[in-house]
Amino acid sequence: MYLKQGDLFWGMDKGFVKEAMSATTKVNLEEGEVAFREGDPADSFFILVKGRIKLTLGEKSREVYVAYEPGEIIGWSSLIERDTLSATARCLEPTILSKVDRQRFLQILKKYPADKATLFQRVASMLGSRLVHLYPSIA
Template sequence: MNHHPHCFLHQHCLPEWKAAIAASARLVSFKKGAVIFREGDPVEGFYFLHSGKVKVHKQWGEEGKDLIIKFAGEGNMLGHRGLVSGEVYPVSATAVDAVEACFITPEFFRSTMLVNHQLAYSMILLYADELQQAEQSMRDMVHMNVKSRIAKSLLKLEEIFGKDEDGYINGHLSRQDVASFAGTTYETLFKTINEWTADGLVAASGKQLAILNKKKLRNIVQ
């Protein structure tokens, strides 16, 4: 397997370990909408994203609602939480668009970390960063009202996916995905978007959303 410039695994490994990666890793691809792994499935391995975006989501509450924890992209890693959670994936991962990734088994990952201290150190930083973000999300859920969470989510989605030439957020996410990312219901999101469209804060066209007034949205977040 060839070295990829945005592969987390390649970036943090010793040059002399590259041959081992080439022999043990395999390149995998997923179509838009494909499930990469499901919450509760046995851990088969880990994915290092080369291209495309993936939604990482989890069931929550009694009704089994879907909560989108984050969107992962080029240079990110998937499945690594499975390394420490009793050998099952604690989250699900679904391709938002066409995805290419490098896949390795848990055994190879463990031996790679023992040999490559830089990778092990980078993994610690990655876990620490994710823990911090998860704690922030929990605080947002508790302390922010739903409109603030929707505003924050829209600003974040624009940052992650960028905009098309008409100013609409890329990614072609469903309204349900946007609601799941904001930790709210489809109905509440629908009502809020209609209200903001009338006030000229956002524009909606089919599935697509555009932010028209960033300053006002940021004020709502505050």
């Protein structure tokens, strides 16, 4: 499966990767479909396997980012234990996601503290890259 080969889980404990994969569900979406909406419960996050997803904010659906790299996390609000998702994610083409259950994943992370630290460093790096991408549009 993708998760084992992607940068997000590269070099991590095989047991952790296996358990993380067990917490995922494959989601196939068509162009124009919404994976989640701003304000939805933050009970899961998604890892992009294939496709492109536009993330928008607010009533005017202001585009803030387009996820297109396999392994990118969307819906990451659930990883920082927010109650609701902060953006709407709409597919720009046929897309495959791995949906990861928040509670199961957080329980798995408790058993693998070194991998938890590595994962959050990688997520922080991913989010930093998004901010760099976003900066020109808000400056």
